[in-house]
Amino acid sequence: MCEADAFILKNGKEEKFMESVDLIKWEGEDEIYLVSIFGEQKILKGRLKLYNNSIRKIFFEGIGETLETRMKELPQAGAKMA
Numbered sequence: 001m002c003e004a005d006a007f008i009l010k011n012g013k014e015e016k017f018m019e020s021v022d023l024i025k026w027e028g029e030d031e032i033y034l035v036s037i038f039g040e041q042k043i044l045k046g047r048l049k050l051y052n053n054s055i056r057k058i059f060f061e062g063i064g065e066t067l068e069t070r071m072k073e074l075p076q077a078g079a080k081m082a
Contacts, residue, residue: 003037004056018042030063
């Protein structure tokens with residue numbers, strides 16, 4: 001398995017955002033869609049800061065003071081992306 005957990009960096013600390021991320025898709029400059037192996041789907045406004053496969057962690061920075069999350073229907077893992 002190659003899934004990684006997603007974290008948001010806030011004030012130099014890691015805050016877990018999602019476990020076992022299987023799919024990441026960028027929309028525009030700052031919207032990131034994530035889907036876990038469990039089917040959980042989230043969207044955040046931020047930027048990729050670091051992906052470290054050896055420790056299976058993905059780090060994002062939020063944009064501005066708050067980080068937006070909302071649910072949206074996303075392609076299932078393994079589905080063809082446009």
